[in-house]
Amino acid sequence: xxxxxxxxxxxxxxxxRDVLDVLSRSDSPALxxxxxxxxxxxxxxxxxxxxxGGRQVMGRxxxxxxxxxxxxxxxxxHENCSVLSMSRKGESVRPFEFxxxxxxxxxxxxxxxxxxxxxxxxxxxxTLVHVLEPIDRAARLxxxxxxxxxxxxxxxASSGAQAHSQDEQPLASSDSPPLTEREKExxxxxxxxxxxxxxxxxxxxxxxxxxxxxxxxxxxxxxHSKLEATxxxxxxxxxxxxxx
Numbered sequence: 001x002x003x004x005x006x007x008x009x010x011x012x013x014x015x016x017r018d019v020l021d022v023l024s025r026s027d028s029p030a031l032x033x034x035x036x037x038x039x040x041x042x043x044x045x046x047x048x049x050x051x052x053g054g055r056q057v058m059g060r061x062x063x064x065x066x067x068x069x070x071x072x073x074x075x076x077x078h079e080n081c082s083v084l085s086m087s088r089k090g091e092s093v094r095p096f097e098f099x100x101x102x103x104x105x106x107x108x109x110x111x112x113x114x115x116x117x118x119x120x121x122x123x124x125x126x127t128l129v130h131v132l133e134p135i136d137r138a139a140r141l142x143x144x145x146x147x148x149x150x151x152x153x154x155x156x157a158s159s160g161a162q163a164h165s166q167d168e169q170p171l172a173s174s175d176s177p178p179l180t181e182r183e184k185e186x187x188x189x190x191x192x193x194x195x196x197x198x199x200x201x202x203x204x205x206x207x208x209x210x211x212x213x214x215x216x217x218x219x220x221x222x223x224h225s226k227l228e229a230t231x232x233x234x235x236x237x238x239x240x241x242x243x244x
Contacts, residue, residue: 029132068098108195110135
C-alpha cells in the first residue's frame with residue numbers, strides 16, 4: 001500500500017480523502033498531520049526519502065520523525081511548531097526550506113516544503129498536508145553559475161567598447177574576501193558544492209566546526225545562504241568557476 005493511513009481515522013470530508021488518495025500514488029514525498037501535529041498519512045515516496053515506513057511513524061509527532069534542521073544545524077522542527085501555530089490562527093503558511101535532521105539516511109538533504117491545509121468539519125479539525133521536494137544542490141549551483149556566466153566568460157572587449165554604463169558592469173573584484181584563511185578554504189569547498197560532512201572529512205575537522213565557520217562566513221559576507229555566498233564569491237572573483 002503506497003499511502004499509509006491510520007485505521008482509526010474516520011474520513012468524513014470528501015476533499016480530504018481525494019487529496020490524500022492522489023498523494024498516496026504520487027512520486028512526491030508527502031505526509032499529513034492532524035491539528036495536533038500527529039502523523040496520519042505517509043506515502044511511499046516519503047518512506048524512501050526519510051527512511052522510515054508508515055507503520056513506524058503513524059500517530060507520532062511530526063517533529064519527532066522528520067527532525068528538520070536549518071542550514072546551521074539548529075533544530076527547525078520542534079514541539080512549538082510554527083506551522084501548527086500559524087494554522088491554528090488561520091494564517092497561511094508559505095513554502096519554506098530545511099535540511100533533513102541528523103540520524104536520518106540523508107541527513108544532509110535539503111528539501112523544499114509546501115503545506116496545504118484541508119479544512120475539516122469544524123474550525124479546529126483540519127489536516128495539514130506537507131509535500132516535500134528534495135533540492136538538488138548541484139543543479140541549483142549550476143543555475144547560479146549560468147547566470148554569472150556572461151560576466152565571467154565573455155572575451156575582453158576593445159577599448160572603445162569599454163564605455164558601458166556602470167549598471168552593465170559586473171561587481172568590482174576584491175583581492176580577498178574579509179575572511180580568515182580557514183573560512184576562505186571552507187568557502188571554496190562550499191563553492192564546489194560539497195556538503196558540510198564532506199568538508200569536515202576533507203579538512204579533518206568536526207561537523208560542528210564546519211557549521212560554525214559557515215555561519216561566520218554568511219555573517220561576514222552579509223548573505224543569508226550558502227548559495228548567496230557562492231554567487232558573491234564567483235562575482236567577486238574570490239573563487240573560479242569549474243570547467244564544464
